[in-house]
Amino acid sequence: MIRVLVADDQAMVRAGLRLILEGQADIEVVGEAADGEEAQVAVRRDHPNVVLMDIRMPRLDGIAATRKLIEHDPTLRVLVVTTFDADQYVFEALRAGASGFILKDSSPEQLVAAVRLVAAGDALVAPARTRRLIEAQVRPQPSVDTALIGTLTDREREVLVLMARGLDNGEIAAQLFVSEATIRTHVGHVLSKLDARSRVQAVVVAYESGFVRPGSPA
16 A cells, blocks of 8 residues: 655645545555644654655745655655746756655546556656756856765676666566666666665666766657
């Protein structure tokens, strides 16, 4: 069962998301929060696997809330729920450790699929859109230790490149002619060595370090 917490400052939005998700046999909405501060308390109380996180909230916004939540529990998955006019904010949430994002005007089916993807952790949500967002917003970061990339083995670098391309674990396994279990192990090593809290955060590090460049075939 996927346990979901909904954090949004609009009660009608929370109610709508709850209504969509509670119709799924494998998803349970365990709590709600109206801002980032409430989300901190609710996560500790309700123990969700996935948090649906709005960006623009009072007291503590979604970016800061995401950072705090994932620092406290790196296994927690955060799915940002946003609008097109918030690209920079979404990118900052991804840098902070969010596992993906979905637009507020997405269909119920897309929302449910995104929650399941984030919970599984084996793929990027909307990989083409995620890559476009990262490429549009990313800038080289002197603070990113390029030596971290140097700690990766050749195979782990291959896996990171394919992650940046948006391939899921099954697709990477097929391309490299190994098992999916082997790829899960490699992905775990990549995240650990890059000190990344999510798959998409590892991709951001790959771009910010210059290992993967915008416009390249990844």
